[in-house]
Amino acid sequence: MATSYQDLAEHYQVAVVPARVRKPQDKAKVESAVQVVNCWILARLSAQTFFTLPALSKAILSLLDCLNSKPFQKLQGSRRSLFEELDKPALKTLPAERYQYAERKEALVHIDYHVSVEGHYHSVPYQLAKKQLSVRFTQNTIECFYQGKRVARHQRLYQ
Numbered sequence: 125m126a127t128s129y130q131d132l133a134e135h136y137q138v139a140v141v142p143a144r145v146r147k148p149q150d151k152a153k154v155e156s157a158v159q160v161v162n163c164w165i166l167a168r169l170s171a172q173t174f175f176t177l178p179a180l181s182k183a184i185l186s187l188l189d190c191l192n193s194k195p196f197q198k199l200q201g202s203r204r205s206l207f208e209e210l211d212k213p214a215l216k217t218l219p220a221e222r223y224q225y226a227e228r229k230e231a232l233v234h235i236d237y238h239v240s241v242e243g244h245y246h247s248v249p250y251q252l253a254k255k256q257l258s259v260r261f262t263q264n265t266i267e268c269f270y271q272g273k274r275v276a277r278h279q280r281l282y283q
Contacts, residue, residue, distance in 0.1 A: 224262040
């Protein structure tokens, strides 16, 4: 799994379980649900014109409420009742901080104990001169890791 995707999953404490390659039966329920939403909501709204996003949102929510309350044909209950019974009790609160996308790179510590990240130099402990570090950088911060342990953190500057 790509490192950024793994970071996202860890931040939100979820497991990413992708469908198997060349196994369309793994995707059948999702594809079916997309088709139902397409028929129930998008097709019904396609003939209407909306001039504001709130007006469109209100129309979508109204149809979505109807769809979720509609009883299943072959099963007991509705989408809403299954959500209330199975999914809602398992929901967790979101983390206090939003996920920040991060890029990573390997960097060699220069003899002056600095690493270069996109043309900017950031210091690390002098004992790491000539060592290879893993650098993780977000929009706001740059973190340097040696053997999995964070050894430096800097505010990211762009000038």
